[in-house]
Amino acid sequence: MSQTIAGRTLSRPDYEQAVATARAASTQYYGTGEAADAVADESAEVTVLDDATYDQLVRDIAVTEAEHPEWQVQASPTQVVGGDAGDVEHSAPMLSLDNVFSAAELADWHAGLSKRLGRGPRYVAEPKLDGLALAARYRQGALVQLITRGDGVHGEDVTFAAAAISGLPAQLSRPLTLEVRGEVMLTDEQFAAANELRLANADRPFVNPRNGVAGALRGSKDRTYVIPMTFFAYQVLALPETYPGERPDESLGYSAAIELLGELGVSTAATSPARIAVADTIEAVQEYIDELLARRADLGFGIDGAVVKADSPADRAQAGSSSRAPRWGIAFKFPADSRLTTLEEVIWQVGRTGVITPRARVKPVFVGGTTVTYATLHNPNDLARQGLMLGDTVMVLRAGEVIPRIEGAVVSARTGSETPIEAPEVCPNCGGEIDRSQERWRCRRGRTCALPQAVRYAVARDCWDIESVGEKLVRQLVDTGLVTDVADVFALTQEQLLELDRMGRTSAAKVLGEIEKAKSQPLARTLTALGVRGTGRSMSRRIARWFGSMDDIQAADAAALEEVDGIGPEKAPVIVEELIELAPVIEKLRRAGVSMAEPGVPGRVVAAERAAAAERAAERAAAAAAGDAEADADGAAATAVGAVDDEADATLAALLADQPLTAANGKPMSVVVTGKMTGPLAALSRNEMNELIERAGGKSSGSVSKTTSLLVAAEGGSSKYKKAQDLGITIETPEQFAERLKSLL
Ligand SMILES: NC(=O)c1ccc[n+]([C@@H]2O[C@H](COP(=O)([O-])OP(=O)(O)OC[C@H]3O[C@@H](n4cnc5c(N)ncnc54)[C@H](O)[C@@H]3O)[C@@H](O)[C@H]2O)c1
Ligand SMILES: [Zn+2]
Known part of the structure; x- marks a missing residue:
């Protein structure tokens, strides 16, 4: 996952140009979020960069300055913090953070800090929230002022926005006097809602959550509608003597301060899905970082890395700070998940179910670890509302393994050569009529199209x-x-x-x-063949394995479907609706003699039994711990219940006997397959391998992590192999794996 952005040495004119570009981009970045509106003078050139491009520029500037210190200018982004100065002086400078981009760079940083301190500090690791820094002053428990970071020394008063920000209560639960610092941001949901609101009010939509928050904050002064924002705190500090009242204990460690904030009613990342880790070694910190990166797409808000900080105030004091950043903390930057590129074409596609969706072809751009050429767009109605045009500069987001998506366009970057996107008049597949009554357009012929x-x-x-x-x-x-x-x-x-x-x-x-x-294919395959909207191969397998029979699947309501791993409240009703629509087709299949059962799959019944068995085991363990005396008192009853339990456990054991990839605790083992298969498994496609794993009671996964139980690989050398070795995970050859599963082959 390491990303090396080596900086280049620039010529002097290039260096000066780079500093100017970085400054212009920063002004834009910390401005209103809608580039054009920030520039009163229409003729002024607008410089909009994505973060990856900006960071590269800053690296080049830093490398050049290291080689030619005499060229360095005061306005260099390596010397000053972010945006423009406001008129409120900060109680203490609001600094930036230095960056590392790989585990090796983090280890180096740790070695340096340990040397400085004479010991390895205890760390707190948390998400690097991708928003704007904000200081909130509380006097005797009441929120009195909100200030932006500005140039780090003087910020802008944005107290007027307080009511729109959740996580920053108007009143703390205790009447303390203190300053809270943290990040204000738009969550993914808030971003979507903000753009709905802006469009409804004839305002320009934000390009993405990160660019939108500056506009959301500043604009809340004059706007007639409220754009809700979210705050997460990451620091508590003392206010000047002019603020009377009881103060918090200043010797609090960072983790204790986070706890205090929680008690006071201020939200922190600790209670967010990102969580916070306290770690005594840099390896444990790195583990948290790897895991956070893996969860990045599921957090519901944007992060651009992790922040690692020494926990104790003594360590912090000893390490000190430079004029721009502290030495006791570091930002571990993740690879960029959003980049700007050009929208070149919109292709209208008709899915298996007749749904018509626009798909964007963009100028190829490297984002989220791959080169992206196609991205999903909003539904057609959104497209029209957003006023996206061909040739627009658009922000492409690719977080995790998810399909890349267009977040929005930088309208201010238009040159006049952009052209409107034509929505299709007729179904692009069959030329028939389009049903536009729903948000998602659909060919009137539906599945037959x-x-x-x-x-x-x-x-x-x-x-x-x-x-x-x-x-x-x-x-x-x-x-x-x-x-x-x-x-x-x-x-x-x-x-x-x-x-x-x-x-x-x-x-x-x-x-x-x-x-x-x-006709005798397993149910999972028939379910996949039906093309139920919202499901694919692996989801169909999960559904088939959970219910075991088509009857049970058809009888399931949305709540029952939600019990299946990966089906949420949005998907469940869609699946129910689809199964109703498909009922005649399913009935035809049934009458034709197509199997409606998942062979050798315990299904829901056993899933329930497994849970019950685990519970019983836990109860027995608890009873044993509680001591023999009590157990004796319940003697007779316990024996009777125990006999029934034993019988149930025996049934379960028999059922699990042909589930070689179910762990002793009833949980599926997580198996990763890599490279070409050999021996008895040589002919199996990756999908068939996944089916086999799941049939054996396991769970197939695409990447190796701490929770992986087993890696199947014919040969060494791949990155998955190395990672499994590093993590001490069992590695089997395809032959060994086939032997383990021989009852199923
Ligand atoms: N695209 C552009 O044109 C442009 C212009 C300027 C800056 N930027 C972006 O802004 C960033 C650089 O500016 P920067 O000086 O704010 O540095 P930074 O974002 O790299 O790090 C410092 C900031 O991180 C934030 N932060 C988030 N989570 C935190 C946590 N848990 N603990 C402490 N701080 C936390 C704070 O706001 C802090 O001020 C880069 O990501 C850069 O790409 C982009
Ligand atoms: Zn059609």
């Missing part, structure tokens, strides 16, 4: 595996009306097939043979 694609998908190797039904045959089957939905495949007869072009007896027999075999 994309029927050939749906059938192709259903007969593919990962679903029913009817390989002899190729693309041309599917076309013919659909065109002749023999197939009107995916289930019709199972109703095909020899006579019907023989009437088709280029279909002889041998081919027809082959097709029918494969169709016959497909």
Whole structure:
């Protein structure tokens, strides 16, 4: 995960230009968030950079200054903190943070600090919140002033925004006098809501949450509507003597201060999904950082790294600070997850279910670890409202493994050559009418619009595996009306097939043979073949394994579906609705003799039994701990209950016997497969390997982490292999793994 941004040495004119560009970009960045509005003078050039580009520029400047200290100018971003000075003097300078970009750089930093202190400090590690720094002054428990960071010495008074910020109460739970510092930001939800509001009020939407928060904050003075924001605190400090009242204990460590903030009613990252870690070694810090990066996309708000700080005030005092940043803390920067690029084309796609979605083709840009060329857009109505244009400079977000998304456009960067995006008049797939009654447009023909694609998908190797039904045959089957939905495949007869072009007896027999075999495919594959909106292969497997039978799946309501790992309150009702729509197709499949059960899968019943067994085991352990005396008192009753339990446990054990990847505690083992398979597993696709793992009671995962139980790899050398070795995770060859699963092969 390391990202090296080595700086380059610039020529003197390039250096001066770089400093000027960085300053202009900063002004923009800390301005209103809607570039154009920040520039009163229309003729002024607007410099908008994404953070990755800005950071690269600053690195180049730093490397150049190291080589030519005499070139350094006062305005260099390496010398000064962020934005413009305001008129409120800070109680103590609001500093920036120095950065590291890799585990090795962090270890070096730790070595340096340990040397300075003469010992390895205890650390607190927390998210680097991607918002704006804010100082909040409380006098005797009442919020009296909010100040931006400004140039670090003087900030701007933004007290007027207080009511819009959650996490910063107007009144603390105790009447203390103190200053709280932290980050004000727009959560993902708040960003979406903010743009809805802005559009409804004929204001320009924000480009992304990070750029939006400056505008949200400043604009709250004159705006007629309120844009809610969120605050997370990361520091408590004393106020000057002019502020009367009881003060907090100044010898508090950082972790204790975070706790105090929580008690006072101020929110911190400790109670956010990001959490905070206290760690005695730099390795433990790194572990938190790795784990935080893995969870980055699921936090609900933007982070651009982690911050590592010495916990004790004594360590901090001894380490001290430079004019720009403290020496007792460091920011571990994550690779950029959003970059600016150009929107080149909008492609309208019709999905398997007939839903029409716009997809953006952008000028290729490296973001979130890969080069992105395509990104999802909002739904068509949003597109029209946002007024996005072809040729716009757009922000592409790719966090974690999720599909890249366009967050917004920098309207101020328009040159006049942009062109409007044309929405389709008719269905781009069949030329038929579009149903625009819902937010998501859909072809009026629904699933039948994309029927050939749906059938192709259903007969593919990962679903029913009817390989002899190729693309041309599917076309013919659909065109002749023999197939009107995916289930019709199972109703095909020899006579019907023989009437088709280029279909002889041998081919027809082959097709029918494969169709016959497909009838006994596991439920998970049939569920995948149905193309239920909101599910794919792995979700279908999870659903099939959880319920065990199609009857149980169809009987499930949204609440029951939500019990399946990965199905949330948004997805569950969609799946229910889809299954209702698909009921006639499912009924056809049932009548055609297609299997409606997941073989060898314990399903929900055993899942419930597992939970009960685990509970019983815990109770027994507790009883044992409570001492024999009490257990004796309940003697008779306990024996009777115990007998029933033992019987249930025996049933469970029998059921689990062919679940070699279920751990003793009933939890699935997490298995990662890498590289080419060999031996008995050589012919299996990755999807088939995943199926096998799940059938064996395990969980397949794409990346190695602390929680991985097993890595399957034919040879060493890959990064997953090395990571597993480092973490001491069991590694098996495909042959060894096949041996472990022999009861299932
Ligand atoms: N795109 C642009 O044009 C542009 C211009 C200027 C700055 N920037 C961005 O701003 C950043 C650089 O500016 P910077 O000086 O604020 O440095 P920084 O963001 O690298 O680090 C310091 C800041 O981190 C914040 N922070 C978040 N979580 C924190 C935590 N848990 N503990 C302590 N502080 C925390 C605070 O606001 C603090 O002031 C970079 O990310 C840069 O990309 C971008
Ligand atoms: Zn259509």
